Amino acid sequence: MATTVTDENFKKEVLDAEGLVLVDFWAEWCPPCRALAPILEQVETEVGDKIKIAKLNVDENQKLAMQYGIRGIPTNKFFKNGKEVETLVGLMPKDHYLEIIKKHSA
Secondary structure, three states: OOEEOOOOOHHHHHHOOOOEEEEEEEOOOOHHHHHHHHHHHHHHHHHOOOEEEEEEEOOOOHHHHHHOOOOOOOEEEEEEOOEEEEEEEOOOOHHHHHHHHHHHHO
C-alpha cells in the first residue's frame, strides 16, 4: 500500500528514507493519474521489497509540487537515499518502472 506524503511528512518519508522511494505526484481530477494507480500497485506487489511507493496530491501540497518543478501530472520522481535520481512524466508501462527500479537497486 502506497504511503501518502504531504508537505509536512515529505522529509521524513522520502528524503530521510533509506533506499529507493518513488513519489507519484498526482491529482484526483487527472485521468492518467487514475490509470497509473493500478500499475503502481502491480509494481509494488512485484518489487515492494526494493522500493517504497509514496503518493503526493499536488492540489493539496502545492509547495512541494512547485519546489520539484511539477508541470504535468502524473510525474514520478525516484529518490535514492534522499537524492533525486530519475523522473518520469506521463503514463508509462509497468516495465518502464521495473527497469528503473532494477537500475537503481543494484
